[in-house]
Amino acid sequence: MILSEKKDFLLALLAGTISGLTAVALFAQSGFLISKAALLPPFYIILILTAFLKLFGVAKSASKYAERYISHRVTFSLLEKIRLRFFQSLQPYAHSLLSSYRGGDLLTRMTKDVDTLQQYFLRVAYPPLVALLVFFGTMLFTIWFSIWITLLLLVSVILCSIILPLLWQKPKEITSQQHYTESLTEYFYGLTDLTVAGKRPAAEQALQQLSLDFEQNIQNEEKQALKAQLVNQATALSTAFAVVILGAYFVTTGALDGLYLAMLLLIALTVFEVAIPLGTVPLHKAKAKDAFVRLTAFDAAAISTQALPQGQLQTVQANNVSYRYPNSDFQALQDISFTINAGEKIAIVGPSGAGKSTLFQLLIQNLQPSNGEILWNGDNTAQIQHEQLWGQMGIMLQHNHFFSGTIKENLLSEKEAGQMEQLLEQLQLPFSLEQEVLENARNLSGGEQQRLALARVLLRDAPIYLLDEPFAHLDSSLTTHCTELLLTLPQTVICITHKLDALALFDRIFVIYEHQLVEADHYDELIKKQGIFYHMQQLK
Numbered sequence: 001m002i003l004s005e006k007k008d009f010l011l012a013l014l015a016g017t018i019s020g021l022t023a024v025a026l027f028a029q030s031g032f033l034i035s036k037a038a039l040l041p042p043f044y045i046i047l048i049l050t051a052f053l054k055l056f057g058v059a060k061s062a063s064k065y066a067e068r069y070i071s072h073r074v075t076f077s078l079l080e081k082i083r084l085r086f087f088q089s090l091q092p093y094a095h096s097l098l099s100s101y102r103g104g105d106l107l108t109r110m111t112k113d114v115d116t117l118q119q120y121f122l123r124v125a126y127p128p129l130v131a132l133l134v135f136f137g138t139m140l141f142t143i144w145f146s147i148w149i150t151l152l153l154l155v156s157v158i159l160c161s162i163i164l165p166l167l168w169q170k171p172k173e174i175t176s177q178q179h180y181t182e183s184l185t186e187y188f189y190g191l192t193d194l195t196v197a198g199k200r201p202a203a204e205q206a207l208q209q210l211s212l213d214f215e216q217n218i219q220n221e222e223k224q225a226l227k228a229q230l231v232n233q234a235t236a237l238s239t240a241f242a243v244v245i246l247g248a249y250f251v252t253t254g255a256l257d258g259l260y261l262a263m264l265l266l267i268a269l270t271v272f273e274v275a276i277p278l279g280t281v282p283l284h285k286a287k288a289k290d291a292f293v294r295l296t297a298f299d300a301a302a303i304s305t306q307a308l309p310q311g312q313l314q315t316v317q318a319n320n321v322s323y324r325y326p327n328s329d330f331q332a333l334q335d336i337s338f339t340i341n342a343g344e345k346i347a348i349v350g351p352s353g354a355g356k357s358t359l360f361q362l363l364i365q366n367l368q369p370s371n372g373e374i375l376w377n378g379d380n381t382a383q384i385q386h387e388q389l390w391g392q393m394g395i396m397l398q399h400n401h402f403f404s405g406t407i408k409e410n411l412l413s414e415k416e417a418g419q420m421e422q423l424l425e426q427l428q429l430p431f432s433l434e435q436e437v438l439e440n441a442r443n444l445s446g447g448e449q450q451r452l453a454l455a456r457v458l459l460r461d462a463p464i465y466l467l468d469e470p471f472a473h474l475d476s477s478l479t480t481h482c483t484e485l486l487l488t489l490p491q492t493v494i495c496i497t498h499k500l501d502a503l504a505l506f507d508r509i510f511v512i513y514e515h516q517l518v519e520a521d522h523y524d525e526l527i528k529k530q531g532i533f534y535h536m537q538q539l540k
């Protein structure tokens with residue numbers, strides 16, 4: 001919390017306490033007025049007491065309004081900060097998080113968990129403090145009339161706010177919101193495929209069951225909250241009843257003036273209004289704790305502890321790098337070592353599933369090696385935020401996003417129009433810069449999209465280009481043409497490709513086979529060697 005929120009928190013606490021105390025005073029005054037009126041006092045006494053009644057009424061309403069206003073202001077301010085912080089922690093690792101977490105899970109964290117956490121202030125942190133202050137103030141008053149009645153109130157308060165709430169833990173979830181949202185989003189993503197495969201009714205039935213389970217969860221929680229409030233309410237009423245009995249006894253013994261009995265009864269009834277909601281505090285606390293753990297899960301990843309290596313990123317070295325995906329029982333990459341020098345042009349080839357994309361993800365540090373290390377310019381950059389590291393890389397992923405807008409807007413570059421047009425021409429893209437691009441580039445072919453993405457990368461002044469299957473949708477002659485264009489650049493180029501055309505143009509070809517780097521040499525040498533690459537070429 002920053003200073004303005006701390007101030008608001010204290011103000012809300014003050015307003016809440018005043019509101020609670022004036023409510024007690026209002027009812028205490030009413031009780032006293034009723035008793036006093038029965039004794040037929042002079043009219044001006046009734047008038048003064050009624051005036052105080054009015055005053056407490058107005059003060060109660062005004063402080064209640066102030067409390068609501070300020071407590072909600074601080075809640076919304078906290079909500080904004082929680083959301084911002086969550087997005088900030090998510091953003092640098094968005095790509096790897098999206099491949100590691102299910103979409104629905106992230107959606108739940110962004111919406112439900114943030115909302116749950118904002119309730120922490122209104123339902124967990126704040127009510128006990130207000131209750132404590134209101135009780136303390138009330139007891140300071142009642143102790144003047146009867147120490148025993150004050151002790152009775154104290155015991156009941158401890159019962160309502162500490163002992164009884166321990167009975168109410170969060171009910172066991174049948175299905176979590178996370179699971180439900182994950183399944184729902186997956187259903188929408190895969191609707192067409194499910195329909196085509198005739199599996200839509202079964203999927204809908206499973207989803208309906210989840211929805212019923214989820215509703216049951218909510219009902220269980222509501223029932224639990226209701227029970228907690230009812231038990232506290234019953235305790236409050238029993239206390240009021242006990243106050244009457246104890247007070248009546250003291251009136252008969254002469255220890256208490258009968259004039260105050262109605263007042264003490266109404267105080268007991270009112271003061272518990274702030275204690276009744278305390279029954280649900282553990283329930284909300286458990287929910288807020290779960291939400292907090294889930295929302296802060298990415299925080300550690302967002303902390304950058306290391307500076308970028310000096311100079312432009314150019315050389316990269318892998319030392320005995322292995323990688324095993326979480327929940328996988330084999331290594332997707334085993335003991336890979338290589339050095340790529342400044343300006344070198346490297347092609348990474350290999351059969352499907354060999355580990356090429358995994359190596360790519362390790363190089364751009366979306367994944368961290370399970371063993372070994374990757375050094376950029378001789379430094380281990382594992383702790384550097386992606387944004388900083390990627391600032392020095394031209395990265396083209398297999399799937400590229402295009403926005404609804406113009407070609408120029410989609411190039412995401414500040415370069416001069418002439419330079420952009422020249423590049424489009426070199427990539428044989430017959431587009432004007434103002435030409436419209438529909439969302440997800442629906443109006444461009446796969447090959448056009450790839451060349452547009454390549455243009456976007458080449459317009460960046462990065463010292464190194466990392467490209468994952470940039471030519472997958474291009475025919476043989478366009479592949480050769482684009483490769484030639486790419487390889488005339490002075491930058492270091494690392495390019496995964498399935499296409500075996502134009503490989504002779506690269507300085508070296510890394511052959512990944514069965515999760516290992518089995519060959520790394522120039523095309524001619526690899527052919528001469530007649531190893532795995534040679535046989536791959538034969539099968540082409």
Ligand SMILES: Nc1ncnc2c1ncn2[C@@H]1O[C@H](COP(=O)(O)OP(=O)(O)OP(=O)(O)O)[C@@H](O)[C@H]1O
Pocket residue numbers: 325326328332350351352353354355356357358359
């Ligand atoms: N998220 C993941 N979790 C578990 N295993 C994975 C995951 N992604 C890939 N793998 C496995 O790791 C191995 C290497 O996969 P990778 O995607 O790196 O292969 P690739 O050579 O790029 O294949 P392709 O050419 O078909 O894209 C494969 O056996 C694959 O099944």
